[in-house]
Amino acid sequence: MRPKGRGDLESLYFTYPKFEAPKDRGRLSDRTPVAIVGAGPVGMIAALTLAKYGVRSVLIERKETFNDGSRAICIARQSFYILEQLGAVDAFLKTSLGWTTGRSFFRGQQILEFKMPDGPDDKFRPMYNLEQQYIEQFLFDAVAESDLIDLRWGSEVTGLTDVPDGVELGISDTLGSYELLADWVLAADGAHSRVRTIRGKRLSGENYEGRYVIADVQMEHDYPTIRRALFDPACRPGGTVLIHKQPKNIWRIDYQLALDESAEEATQEQTVRDSVASVLAEIGHTGNWDLEWWSVYSANTLALDDYRDGRVFFVGDSAHIVPIFGVRGLNNGLADGQNIGWKLAWVLNGWAGPDLLDSYSPERRGATLDVFANASKSTRFMTPPTLGWQVMRDAALSLSLTHPAMGQLANPRQMTPYTYLDSPITLSSDDAFRAGPELGAVAADVALAEGFLTDQFGAGFTVLVFGQADLDGLDPAVKVLCLPAQGRAADAYGAEDGTVYLIRPDMHIAARWKQVSGGAVQGALRNILNRTEAAA
Numbered sequence: 097m098r099p100k101g102r103g104d105l106e107s108l109y110f111t112y113p114k115f116e117a118p119k120d121r122g123r124l125s126d127r128t129p130v131a132i133v134g135a136g137p138v139g140m141i142a143a144l145t146l147a148k149y150g151v152r153s154v155l156i157e158r159k160e161t162f163n164d165g166s167r168a169i170c171i172a173r174q175s176f177y178i179l180e181q182l183g184a185v186d187a188f189l190k191t192s193l194g195w196t197t198g199r200s201f202f203r204g205q206q207i208l209e210f211k212m213p214d215g216p217d218d219k220f221r222p223m224y225n226l227e228q229q230y231i232e233q234f235l236f237d238a239v240a241e242s243d244l245i246d247l248r249w250g251s252e253v254t255g256l257t258d259v260p261d262g263v264e265l266g267i268s269d270t271l272g273s274y275e276l277l278a279d280w281v282l283a284a285d286g287a288h289s290r291v292r293t294i295r296g297k298r299l300s301g302e303n304y305e306g307r308y309v310i311a312d313v314q315m316e317h318d319y320p321t322i323r324r325a326l327f328d329p330a331c332r333p334g335g336t337v338l339i340h341k342q343p344k345n346i347w348r349i350d351y352q353l354a355l356d357e358s359a360e361e362a363t364q365e366q367t368v369r370d371s372v373a374s375v376l377a378e379i380g381h382t383g384n385w386d387l388e389w390w391s392v393y394s395a396n397t398l399a400l401d402d403y404r405d406g407r408v409f410f411v412g413d414s415a416h417i418v419p420i421f422g423v424r425g426l427n428n429g430l431a432d433g434q435n436i437g438w439k440l441a442w443v444l445n446g447w448a449g450p451d452l453l454d455s456y457s458p459e460r461r462g463a464t465l466d467v468f469a470n471a472s473k474s475t476r477f478m479t480p481p482t483l484g485w486q487v488m489r490d491a492a493l494s495l496s497l498t499h500p501a502m503g504q505l506a507n508p509r510q511m512t513p514y515t516y517l518d519s520p521i522t523l524s525s526d527d528a529f530r531a532g533p534e535l536g537a538v539a540a541d542v543a544l545a546e547g548f549l550t551d552q553f554g555a556g557f558t559v560l561v562f563g564q565a566d567l568d569g570l571d572p573a574v575k576v577l578c579l580p581a582q583g584r585a586a587d588a589y590g591a592e593d594g595t596v597y598l599i600r601p602d603m604h605i606a607a608r609w610k611q612v613s614g615g616a617v618q619g620a621l622r623n624i625l626n627r628t629e630a631a632a
């Protein structure tokens with residue numbers, strides 16, 4: 097919602113572009129390898145990943161501009177690696193605000209300062225704040241540069257029918273309606289997914305009681321980019337307030353509603369203004385401020401049982417809805433888009449058999465269930481669901497005033513990438529490893545004399561070799577990266593002479609060996625890609 101007198105898209109700091117639906121009707125129905133429903137951040141990441149590997153897609157978006165309201169604001173380190181791989185990271189680095197630190201306060205007194213891991217081997221900061229409009233704008237700028245992505249604004253998918261070897265989509269825009277045949281469909285159409293409804297799929301899980309008002313405020317306020325959480329503050333007795341700095345002098349203020357406060361009353365403009373004013377008084381802001389946008393939010397942990405339905409894959413919010421605490425909604429979705437993007441590209445390019453696609457749902461649904469486990473803990477802490485939880489939470493917070501270690505309970509456990517240990521395409525590991533990124537985890541980065549280790553990874557699979565290894569029999573098209581058997585990289589990977597890691601296009605570790613032959617590495621690739629002649 098926006099203040100009275102301002103339209104839905106009249107932002108104080110962002111100019112929404114207006115895009116038109118396709119006018120040239122000539123080739124709209126030409127068959128496409130991949131149709132992506134929804135050009136939100138996840139749909140665009142999937143399209144960019146496909147394009148990186150030379151695969152065409154049609155991206156179909158109902159609206160004629162980006163999502164309104166700022167919505168997601170925190171982008172995690174691993175998402176920056178995804179953006180970097182897609183050649184889109186520079187704009188994000190230029191505008192976003194990197195941060196490492198959070199502070200929690202109980203009744204006005206600081207009880208915790210947490211710092212997320214951030215050392216010389218980290219190419220990116222653990223977290224960056226950026227309004228979702230910019231996230232979408234920068235992704236769109238990258239999409240617009242690709243000849244392989246046909247983005248159709250003002251176009252709504254209204255039907256989906258299975259046909260032999262494909263899916264037929266019904267699409268309508270201001271000029272009429274038409275059918276489009278696609279080999280594969282990605283449903284990236286958000287929390288209220290029409291595709292999900294058409295396919296008769298339902299999300300299942302939990303809804304939480306606690307409700308928050310999310311308000312974005314424009315003001316010049318002198319505080320670094322440090323996440324603040326205020327528990328039981330004077331401005332919201334018994335409640336919780338979160339404060340985040342965003343670019344362009346925008347501040348996100350989330351405050352919890354009491355059980356007896358109605359959402360309708362709480363979202364009246366004057367009520368929001370009064371509530372925000374009391375939070376600002378609490379943090380000592382005495383200058384001017386203006387209200388940009390607000391909304392009401394309650395936490396859910398909901399997901400589909402299976403992210404695949406035949407030739408349709410669900411990605412992002414259409415597959416799962418997660419609480420905002422711990423900033424996993426958008427970040428989790430971006431990893432979905434990358435995961436299905438590279439796998440579909442491998443299948444469509446003939447580099448892998450179709451069974452590779454069976455690993456998408458277990459990997460990404462596994463990641464969602466892990467998010468649920470962490471986010472549920474955070475959500476119960478941020479919005480205790482019962483009086484019992486509230487009493488326990490407040491007791492822990494009170495204790496933390498005198499016992500600093502207890503303050504760790506207020507640590508929001510921010511997003512970390514998921515380890516695909518149980519994936520059907522995660523292979524073997526020697527038991528002999530005592531260190532290094534575990535099987536299924538994302539590869540560790542290491543600062544080198546020039547740049548970082550991940551700068552040298554290939555676009556496809558990378559074989560990381562420490563010291564000497566005989567790789568006869570390995571497909572010459574696979575990128576092999578040789579590193580000394582001693583030194584910082586070897587330490588980070590628990591490597592010795594002959595150690596080999598097999599790294600996937602999305603940087604996850606598929607296999608690792610202390611000693612291995614080229615034929616065995618090739619065999620591992622063949623197992624992952626499920627074809628006789630594996631390619632990189």
Ligand SMILES: Cc1cc2nc3c(=O)[nH]c(=O)nc-3n(C[C@H](O)[C@H](O)[C@H](O)COP(=O)(O)OP(=O)(O)OC[C@H]3O[C@@H](n4cnc5c(N)ncnc54)[C@H](O)[C@@H]3O)c2cc1C
Pocket residue numbers: 133134135136137138139156157158159163165166167168169170228251252253254284285286287289290291310391393411412413414420423424425426427429
């Ligand atoms: C109020 C609010 C606050 C949030 N705050 C946070 C936060 O602080 N942190 C966080 O991580 N996440 C937050 N989220 C969640 C985050 O915004 C989502 O996780 C993210 O937008 C998901 O991206 P997506 O691409 O999957 O879906 P969406 O961004 O919803 O995009 C889906 C797209 O599909 C289009 N579409 C829908 N149906 C059709 C159709 N039939 N045909 C064609 N196009 C269609 C829509 O117009 C839309 O553009 C918030 C969400 C909301 C609503």
